[in-house]
Amino acid sequence: MLYVWLIAPFAEFEFMRRALVGSFALALGAPPVGVFLMLRRMSLIGDAMAHAILPGAAIGFLLAGLSLFAMAGGGLIAGFLIAIGAGIIARTTALKEDAALAAFFLISLALGVTIVSVRGTNVDLLHFLFGSVLAIDDPTLMLIVSITSVSLVILALIWRPLVIECVDPGYLRSVSRAGGPAHIAFLALVVMNLVGGFQALGTVLAVGIMMLPAVISRFWARDITLMIGVAVGAAAVSGYAGLLISYHANLPSGPAIILVAGALYLLSVLFGPVSGLVWLAVPRRHLEA
Amino acid sequence: MMTRRLLLAALAALIAAPAAGEEAHPRKLAVASTSILADFVRNVGGDRIDVKALVGPNGDAHVYSPTPGDAKEIAEAAIVFVNGLGLEGWLPRLITASGTKAPVVVVTTGVPPRKMPDEEHPGRSVTDPHAWQSIADAKIYVANVRDGLVAADPTGKAAYEANAQSYLAKLDAVENEVRTVIAAIPAERRKIITTHDAFGYFGAAYGISFIAPEGVSTDSEPSAKDVARIIRQIRKQKIPAVFLENVSDPRLIEQIARETGAAIGGKLYSDALSEPAGPAATYIDMMRHNVHEFAKALRGPA
Numbered sequence: 001m002l003y004v005w006l007i008a009p010f011a012e013f014e015f016m017r018r019a020l021v022g023s024f025a026l027a028l029g030a031p032p033v034g035v036f037l038m039l040r041r042m043s044l045i046g047d048a049m050a051h052a053i054l055p056g057a058a059i060g061f062l063l064a065g066l067s068l069f070a071m072a073g074g075g076l077i078a079g080f081l082i083a084i085g086a087g088i089i090a091r092t093t094a095l096k097e098d099a100a101l102a103a104f105f106l107i108s109l110a111l112g113v114t115i116v117s118v119r120g121t122n123v124d125l126l127h128f129l130f131g132s133v134l135a136i137d138d139p140t141l142m143l144i145v146s147i148t149s150v151s152l153v154i155l156a157l158i159w160r161p162l163v164i165e166c167v168d169p170g171y172l173r174s175v176s177r178a179g180g181p182a183h184i185a186f187l188a189l190v191v192m193n194l195v196g197g198f199q200a201l202g203t204v205l206a207v208g209i210m211m212l213p214a215v216i217s218r219f220w221a222r223d224i225t226l227m228i229g230v231a232v233g234a235a236a237v238s239g240y241a242g243l244l245i246s247y248h249a250n251l252p253s254g255p256a257i258i259l260v261a262g263a264l265y266l267l268s269v270l271f272g273p274v275s276g277l278v279w280l281a282v283p284r285r286h287l288e289a
Numbered sequence: 290m291m292t293r294r295l296l297l298a299a300l301a302a303l304i305a306a307p308a309a310g311e312e313a314h315p316r317k318l319a320v321a322s323t324s325i326l327a328d329f330v331r332n333v334g335g336d337r338i339d340v341k342a343l344v345g346p347n348g349d350a351h352v353y354s355p356t357p358g359d360a361k362e363i364a365e366a367a368i369v370f371v372n373g374l375g376l377e378g379w380l381p382r383l384i385t386a387s388g389t390k391a392p393v394v395v396v397t398t399g400v401p402p403r404k405m406p407d408e409e410h411p412g413r414s415v416t417d418p419h420a421w422q423s424i425a426d427a428k429i430y431v432a433n434v435r436d437g438l439v440a441a442d443p444t445g446k447a448a449y450e451a452n453a454q455s456y457l458a459k460l461d462a463v464e465n466e467v468r469t470v471i472a473a474i475p476a477e478r479r480k481i482i483t484t485h486d487a488f489g490y491f492g493a494a495y496g497i498s499f500i501a502p503e504g505v506s507t508d509s510e511p512s513a514k515d516v517a518r519i520i521r522q523i524r525k526q527k528i529p530a531v532f533l534e535n536v537s538d539p540r541l542i543e544q545i546a547r548e549t550g551a552a553i554g555g556k557l558y559s560d561a562l563s564e565p566a567g568p569a570a571t572y573i574d575m576m577r578h579n580v581h582e583f584a585k586a587l588r589g590p591a
Contacts, residue, residue: 013517015544134516135540247513256512 009247015134016243022136022144022200023239023257026209029148030193031231032155034214035224036186039166043215045098046207048105049187050194052082054112057198062115068139072195079191082108087184133200133243133253140199147196151189158182163224201254208258209235216265219272234264317367317442322377323350324562325421326370326396326430328572332456333434337445341366343380346564350376355383363387368441370434373397376418394437396430403489406501419559423490424464424576428457463573467580471495474587481583482523482551483532487559497583500528516545523549530554530586554586 010016037043056078057071064070082104090097136144155162161182164172172179190210197206217230242257249256270277316339321327327342334340343359344350350372363369364387371380373395384393397420405417420426435453439446471479479497492499502519523531523545532554533542546553557579558569569575 009513009517013520014548015516015520016513018544019513132511132541134511134513135544137540137543140540243513247517250512250514252511253513 005248006244009244015136016247018136018141019133019200019243019253020240022133022141023209023243024236025141025144025148026193026197026200027213027232027235027239029144029151030197030206030210031213031217031235032228033151033186033189033193034210034212035217035228035231036162036166037190037211038214038218039224042098043211045101046190046194046210048101049079049083049190050198050207051112052101052105052108053079053191053194053198055108055115056112058112058115068143068199072143072199075195075198076191078108079195080188083187083191084184087187132202133257136200144196144199147192151192151196154185154189158185162186166224201257205254205258208261209238212258212261212265213238216261216268216272219268219274219276222274234261238264318362318365319368319370319438320362320366320391321370322372322380323560324348325560325572325575326372326434328562329396329427329431329434329456330370330438333431333449333453334438335448335452337442337448338438344561346562346567348561350560351378353377353379355379359383360387363389363391365389366391368437369393370437371395372418372421374400374402374416374418374420392437392441394433396433396437397426398433399429400426403493405486405489417486417489419487420490421572422488422559423494424460424467425494426490427572428460431457431460459573463576467495467576470580470584471497474584477527478529478587480526480528481530481532481554481587482519482528483554485532485557485559491579495580497587500526502533511541516541520545520548523551530583532557532582532586552586555582557582 010020034046037046053075056074056076058074059078060067060070060072060074063074082101086097086100086104089095089100093100095103158178161172161176161178165179165182169179193210194206197209200206201209213231213235214227216234217227220230221227238257238261242260243253245251245260246253246256268276271279273279316337318339318341319330319334320341320343321330322342323344324342324346327340330338330340341362343355343362344353360383363384366389369384369389369391371377371393374397397418400420402420403417404414406414421430431453435449438449442449476496480500481497482500482502484502485499486501488497488499491497500522502515502522522528528549528551530552531542531546531549533545542553545551558575559579562571562575563569568578
């Protein structure tokens with residue numbers, strides 16, 4: 001019985017196995033980046049970046065049709081350009097980085113919509129906005145897995161400056177000049193993981209697999225390493241459970257995955273040991289002594 | 290004062306324009322609702338008739354939204370051809386609104402209608418308007434076009450009848466070709482799973498079963514269950530080919546094909562012709578193109 005519910009769909013169908021591998025790969029790469037975004041109070045940057053990637057993907061589509069590498073490459077280039085452009089404007093003008101990014105992503109989104117509509121094919125925009133985790137073929141899987149691997153290596157390299165900058169940016173500036181390059185590398189990681197995620201989940205939901213596990217982890221751990229562990233675990237569980245729900249309950253897969261993550265988030269808000277609402281309501285005994 | 294005079298002048302110009310055009314151009318204007326109908330009219334009308342299709346190549350006549358230019362063309366037309374059988378729900382109001390005095394010819398008059406499942410109301414059925422997919426029915430279309438043109442322009446009677454006769458002979462030849470191509474496919478392999486709902490008449494006339502994927506809505510994103518169901522169905526019924534253009538992601542179709550061993554069909558033309566340079570620029574090209582796509586997918590490993 002348990003086998004029929006939990007394992008049989010994956011045993012019977014190759015597309016389910018591919019979808020599962022794809023979501024596990026995403027679960028390894030994106031949530032750690034999300035944790036750092038959250039700790040640096042940049043949680044909404046992921047959303048802005050996701051929209052910024054659209055015109056790049058659209059231009060790639062315009063040049064090479066529905067080619068995976070043209071669209072992913074276009075998305076990467078557009079994302080990098082906008083991350084670097086916003087960084088430069090933030091450092092040289094009075095504008096803050098979030099405002100600079102907001103301006104860029106709005107321009108970028110409008111440009112993307114224009115490019116896609118001018119082309120006027122029957123491949124509609126929804127295609128870009130909501131990819132399909134059920135349609136992962138070999139090249140897509142390779143792309144996602146490569147992005148995850150590269151992303152983990154880079155994260156390991158810039159780990160120390162990143163952590164210090166989260167805690168005390170002033171201290172980092174006083175002892176080292178790694179802050180700037182690390183920041184750029186980190187934004188590059190955000191872009192890369194979103195491009196990987198949008199092959200499977202679409203540009204909008206890719207942000208979900210990055211940010212939701214990260215904010216979930218905040219309710220379960222105080223230590224960054226532990227938080228990342230929790231985030232990766234939550235993302236993997238969401239991927240697996242989301243696919244099963246999509247299979248049994250006949251729901252679209254991408255949204256199902258993100259909704260599971262959303263449900264985990266609500267549970268964490270209530271019951272998470274770190275500042276969960278239920279724990280806050282219970283009077284703390286050790287304070288009474 | 291000034292503006293009123295300008296308006297009057299503009300109105301006068303508008304009224305005068307069609308008349309002036311007619312003098313410069315002795316050919317009569319016929320308006321057809323779809324590019325396929327326009328092709329029939331062009332073949333029968335020859336050089337006596339100018340043909341305009343309201344829904345152009347690659348357009349969808351089911352959901353077309355007419356433009357003011359369409360109303361103007363209908364108003365100027367000497368004759369209007371429509372498919373009927375519920376294909377162009379938007380057209381009757383457009384014809385009334387245009388105020389045209391041109392006769393409206395329903396070319397499916399005399400075609401035995403088929404029923405098909407209603408997409409919006411599962412369990413009910415509606416009249417299938419895609420009768421042109423059977424060449425025998427297309428010949429009824431051509432006869433109706435001929436009679437309509439003769440009635441609207443009696444001086445061209447001899448030309449229209451001669452044109453129609455030679456075109457009907459070409460259609461007979463294409464029908465023979467279609468039957469020959471399909472006869473070469475083993476009978477047990479003449480099964481296609483498709484989300485196209487336009488091939489009911491074709492299947493009934495030439496003996497190919499077009500099977501709809503069970504319980505899959507074509508406009509929404511498929512769930513894992515939908516995909517699993519299609520795969521099971523293809524395995525169980527041993528369907529050799531899938532034509533699933535409507536499924537949004539081509540990679541998903543490849544995935545289904547890889548898991549079932551079914552061949553992926555190419556692009557089909559059902560409701561509209563392709564661009565002039567495309568593979569289905571005329572009705573005859575379209576029928577040839579489609580039947581060869583079916584045969585290519587169904588022939589199986591040689």
